[in-house]
Amino acid sequence: MSAPPVTVPQANPGAGYRALKPEIDAAVARVLESGWYVLGQEVRSFEAEFAAWLGDAVAIGCGNGTDALALALRALGLGPGTSVATVSHTAVATVAAIEMVGATPVLIDIEPDFYTMDPTELAAVLDRPPAGIPPIRAVVPVHLYGQPAALDRIMAACRRHGVPVIEDCAQAHGATIGDRKVGTFTEAAAFSFYPTKNLGALGDGGLVAARDAELAAHIAALRQYGWRTHYISEAVGVNSRLDELQAAILRVKLRQLDAQNERRRQIAALYDEALRGTSLLPPPRRDGVGHVFHLYVVRAPDRAALQARLRAAGIGTGIHYPAPVHLQPAYRDRIATGPSGCRASEAAAQQVLSLPLYPELSDAQVAQVCEAVRRL
Numbered sequence: 001m002s003a004p005p006v007t008v009p010q011a012n013p014g015a016g017y018r019a020l021k022p023e024i025d026a027a028v029a030r031v032l033e034s035g036w037y038v039l040g041q042e043v044r045s046f047e048a049e050f051a052a053w054l055g056d057a058v059a060i061g062c063g064n065g066t067d068a069l070a071l072a073l074r075a076l077g078l079g080p081g082t083s084v085a086t087v088s089h090t091a092v093a094t095v096a097a098i099e100m101v102g103a104t105p106v107l108i109d110i111e112p113d114f115y116t117m118d119p120t121e122l123a124a125v126l127d128r129p130p131a132g133i134p135p136i137r138a139v140v141p142v143h144l145y146g147q148p149a150a151l152d153r154i155m156a157a158c159r160r161h162g163v164p165v166i167e168d169c170a171q172a173h174g175a176t177i178g179d180r181k182v183g184t185f186t187e188a189a190a191f192s193f194y195p196t197k198n199l200g201a202l203g204d205g206g207l208v209a210a211r212d213a214e215l216a217a218h219i220a221a222l223r224q225y226g227w228r229t230h231y232i233s234e235a236v237g238v239n240s241r242l243d244e245l246q247a248a249i250l251r252v253k254l255r256q257l258d259a260q261n262e263r264r265r266q267i268a269a270l271y272d273e274a275l276r277g278t279s280l281l282p283p284p285r286r287d288g289v290g291h292v293f294h295l296y297v298v299r300a301p302d303r304a305a306l307q308a309r310l311r312a313a314g315i316g317t318g319i320h321y322p323a324p325v326h327l328q329p330a331y332r333d334r335i336a337t338g339p340s341g342c343r344a345s346e347a348a349a350q351q352v353l354s355l356p357l358y359p360e361l362s363d364a365q366v367a368q369v370c371e372a373v374r375r376l
């Protein structure tokens with residue numbers, strides 16, 4: 001007997017388009033008619049609107065979130081002969097960006113409860129780096145699944161060593177610590193607009209947020225061959241431009257972002273309730289932070305069976321991520337880790353399971369997931 005169709009997919013970027021179709025279609029038509037398709041008025045307007053929404057930063061659009069991290073690293077002088085500390089339990093993009101600029105990644109373990117960088121291990125690694133690696137000159141914490149990392153403790157450790165911090169905000173548009181949004185705490189921060197993100201384009205897109213105007217101007221130059229004046233390269237840059245179509249679409253979607261994050265939180269609360277009394281633990285929340293639930297991740301000792309049972313009920317799930325970066329074939333045996341050997345990251349990779357979560361889920365679909373979870 002074949003499996004029933006998936007009626008509640010884990011992610012559904014097409015639903016995001018359909019929910020805003022008239023505005024998005026009008027924005028696309030406006031760009032097509034304009035005759036200007038890369039780095040133009042739509043990008044400038046989106047950058048201004050995103051910066052106003054974020055607060056206290058200059059925004060520079062670019063090709064994708066991986067490039068955003070690489071541009072920030074490059075602008076802060078990271079490259080060959082330097083190391084950058086980040087986590088192994090992340091999208092591989094975080095580590096790929098470090099290697100793109102020629103720097104050496106060092107992978108710190110996670111706090112098992114929150115899945116984000118363990119500040120205690122980071123401090124130990126900054127005090128006593130693994131043998132044989134270049135000096136650590138930057139740290140990239142990831143606000144994973146929509147929940148901020150322990151930034152105060154991470155930044156305190158980095159301050160002691162004079163090392164800049166670059167926030168990876170690819171999964172955390174709108175997440176807060178106190179009353180400030182992530183992406184405004186550190187010298188530079190990177191956002192991704194991959195279609196499934198909380199703010200998703202209908203293609204690739206990314207953005208660097210920088211607090212210092214000169215650093216922002218440097219990053220803006222680096223994204224286009226190091227040009228400050230057209231055709232004159234003052235620095236060696238790359239081509240990582242945001243296109244006008246994506247910027248125009250992102251302008252429409254940015255206006256909905258706060259309401260959509262609220263809907264994500266509402267669905268997460270309903271899932272929390274449904275999990276009560278089951279063997280599954282809801283995702284833990286840090287005190288004093290605003291979680292934006294890019295993903296709703298449960299921990300399941302018997303993940304394969306759980307995934308199969310949900311699939312039989314028409315519910316799609318995801319695994320973010322099935323292997324920590326230091327165990328993936330391209331990285332295994334050649335990337336330095338902290339003293340714990342990333343054991344908590346390895347354990348998480350065996351058990352994490354993401355339930356469907358996006359703002360366009362209907363109440364009936366949410367109820368279907370809750371019902372299936374209660375029956376587990």
Ligand SMILES: Cc1ncc(COP(=O)(O)O)c(C=O)c1O
Pocket residue numbers: 064065066067090091093094142168170171191192193194204205206
């Ligand atoms: C944590 C994290 N960092 C970086 C990225 C890279 O973003 P992009 O796919 O836009 O290059 C992603 C998204 O894939 C991500 O989830």
